Amino acid sequence: MRYAICNETFEGWDHERICRFVAELGYTGLELAPFTLAPRITDVPPAQRQTLRRQAEAHGIQIIGLHWLLAKTTGLHLNSADPNVRRETANYLIELARACHDLGGNLLVLGSPAQRRIPVGVSREQALHFAAATLRQCLPAIADCGVYLCVEPLAPPEADFILNAAEGIELIDMVGHPCCVLHLDVKAMAAEPLSTPETIRKYGKRMKHFHANDPNKRGPGFGSTDFTPIFQALRDIGYTGWVSVEVFDYTPDPETIARKSIEYMRQCAE
DSSP, X not given: OEEEXXXXXXXXXXXXXXXXXXXXXXOOEEEEOGGGTOSSGGGSOHHHHHHHHHHHHHTTOEEEEEOSTTTTOSSOOTTOSOHHHHHHHHHHHHHHHHHHHHHTOOEEEEOXXXXXXXXXXXXXXXXXXXXXXXXXXXXXXXXHTTOEEEEOOXXXXXXXXXXXXXXXXXXXXXXXXXXXXXXXXXXXXXXXXXXXXXXXXXXXGGEEEEXXXXXTSSOTTSSSOOHHHHHHHHHHTTOOSEEEEOOSOOOSOHHHHHHXXXXXXXXXXX
């Protein structure tokens, strides 16, 4: 397993300190939330991107990609009924892909539930077609950056659109681009009709990235979810991508979250 962790876990820490600390624990990847760098990714100039990449690589850490892509932005929406908003959203996703490439990564995780909620007066079918139209506009340029766009199903109440793996695949197939792939998240999969290992076995061949967490919003090993059968399912499908720790409850502290999460995952992997 290749282990990564998301940088927003370490609120208030500078980037180099994060890289140094997680490397000491055995992580080799770091996943970035754009809002931790600037209000918009276009506010992060090329020189700063190169500095962030060099600092990570100096500690043996790869910046693997970006997530929370549209979080804390205004005027962007994946499935807006307004074609101008969809165009702006597609253009911003391209800018995110360019930044991802500059930082040394190749993954964009499309979660951002607030920016994909079904607009008032729009049906689910219409929302699906609007979202597919947005992604078709940007995926050729994203692919040119060597980046994959990973569609992340998210369960209610956080989301009301693309709620499970089957719906994620439905959107991916509508888009019809090889760089549009599936992302799976343990917390979100708790709401799937199948168990998490069964969901991985059924849909995992379409998956490019994986988030490790517990339905209680904490890290792996901080709740009741047994990761041993989850990791066995990942092995069964031949998954060789990253397992990235993403939490939403930052207690008790970043150090404990990062340390105990990787210790627990290593035990399960063994």
